[in-house]
Amino acid sequence: MSSNMSPNTPAKKQYEFPPQQDHIIQPSEDDVAISMLGNRVYVSAPERKQFQHVWLWESDYTDDTTTSFKPGTQGPGVSTQSPLPAHTELQPHDMATEMLEIGLVFASDPSRFHDEVKGQTSRSKSRQIARDKRGIMTRDHRWFRAYIKVTDYIQSQAKVSVGCLLFDGHLRHITTEIGHVFFYKEFYPGASIENVKEKSAYMRQAIKFYSAKIKRPQPKPGAGETTSMASQALVPEVAVAGDPMDPVQMEDQLPPYDNNDSVSNFLAFDKNITLDDEDMANLIEIVQVNT
Structure with a gap:
């Protein structure tokens, strides 16, 4: 047991997730991506397939070896992408990594709508007022798609990436903070979960669950x-x-x-x-x- 854990420390709540559905978003269907803090943006990608798998280059595939997303060198000013994956992104490739598409990131300033949650304070009330004033934002060329790596078993950490710098038919995936992601509705909890921290925990578990081929943690060898x-x-x-x-x-x-x-x-x-x-x-x- 960790030194900072006590026998009375409550275990993390484990959520149950519905079976994955192969659903195509219809033009008349509402499709809104939501951040952990409740900010919203229209996905605006009719015919989007939920739980879409794509194949992207590793961050070091080209001469640029940057491992974390930098808007100035990898953002909308130097990189473009379509609202939906290109045909080549859907094709498996020996040199590419299989990824699950999980949402969107405001690529020109990823942290703009993100702030640390520190309880129900006046600060959080001001964020609520700002969210209500903004309403549901419109997606434009500044929004990039976000991903998590597909693994055999449920991974221990939810490491997420931004897709950018299209090269030879595939985007590159470069690490970003999970708080920057606006999650697609298939990863967002229902109305029964209202607490911000519980919503955050749900979404972290959801993307790890759906990105795993075997829906359990990897067994530890004896x-x-x-x-x-x-x-x-x-x-x-x-x-x-x-x-x-x-x-x-x-x-x-x-x-x-x-x-x-x-x-x-x-x-x-x-x-x-x-x-x-x-x-x-x-x-x-x-x-x-x-x-």
């Missing part, structure tokens, strides 16, 4: 599995059993051992014997020393 994985990584050919030529193959594929008694004993090892943890550790040490 001690036995860890030892097994280490031994397989060091001596993969030795781990294959059942071939009558195994003794010859093992000796041929091991490094020269210059009459080392330890390695000689290993080559004479009876594979019907089950190794305990100490023996396995000794085996790994022998191979490492003589590699």
Whole structure:
């Protein structure tokens, strides 16, 4: 248990999410993206597919190695994109990363509508007044699409990106803050959740849930599995059993051992014997020393 956690610390609330629907937004359908603080913008992308997967270049695909989004060098002044993914973005590519499209970012000034939530203060009331005055904003060329990486299991952190700098038919994804994102309605909680912090927690969990192919966290290997994985990584050919030529193959594929008694004993090892943890550790040490 972490030093700053106590036995009485409440566990994070886990939300349940509906099954993913392959829905296409119709021209007559309302489609509004909402930030964690309740700011809103019209998506204005008829025929948008909910839970859309695209393939984008890594941030270092070109000579520019910037890892976090910079409006001055990657924003609307130097980069453009269409409201919907281009055909090439929808095509898998060996050099590209599969991403889930989650919303929009005001790319000319990502932090403009974002402020830290610190409870229900006069400051938050002033933000509410400003939101009401703005109403639902209109999307223009300054709004870029936002993404999260698709993973095998539910990832531990919700790291989000902005798509920018179209190159060879694919955008690049560059990291931004999650508070800058206006989320599509498929990731936004219903009216039953009113608290700002709960809405924020819901959306973080939602994008991690829907971007995972397997809807659970990656299992942690036990001690036995860890030892097994280490031994397989060091001596993969030795781990294959059942071939009558195994003794010859093992000796041929091991490094020269210059009459080392330890390695000689290993080559004479009876594979019907089950190794305990100490023996396995000794085996790994022998191979490492003589590699």
